[in-house]
Amino acid sequence: SQQGEEDPQALSIQEGENATMNCSYKTSINNLQWYRQNSGRGLVHLILIRSNEREKHSGRLRVTLDTSKKSSSLLITASRAADTASYFCATQVNTGGFKTIFGAGTRLFVKA
């Protein structure tokens, strides 16, 4: 079964609005990552948050992590049409550090 599950599955917003995506996971983790995938392309790493961190920022991205609830959120502020993509959370589980489990993703559509 999937370790990470994103919510919502799809999100459509107007340019300039904020987009929030959530991720839940099941087992303890070393870190949680967010990746972006443009249609028909590979994934690109956006941001990593360690299990002992609660919040992290990178440009217009803000990630939070709540290990007690086993959940994370990705906030994209002032969205642009170019942000249209699928966003995946990925968890590195505590099994030696080599395995990353990806969720099913949130498809974000930003209307110009």
Add this chain to the structure above:
Amino acid sequence: DGGITQSPKYLFRKEGQNVTLSCEQNLNHDAMYWYRQDPGQGLRLIYYSQIVNDFQKGDIAEGYSVSREKKESFPLTVTSAQKNPTAFYLCASRKAGAKNIQYFGAGTRLSVL
């Protein structure tokens, strides 16, 4: 997609045929991965390799085979035993000790004729 090259971009397989997907990286990364992505789904791990001449099965290895004879190369063969091969295949690599951040190729889309 920097530094990881997957080829071909599109591939068609006839019934009963084995096909090989290429993945080459010039990032000097130790670990390499193969994932399968079905429409609207996340990534599922097929095989991974942490060092040359060593690899392990992932969650959906049946019907696939790999080799890791060189650090730069990790080809994936989709065998005739894989009855539902139509999918988007992604190769990734990771530098040792790099908090498991993975770098992806642009993918190969495999279809069955």
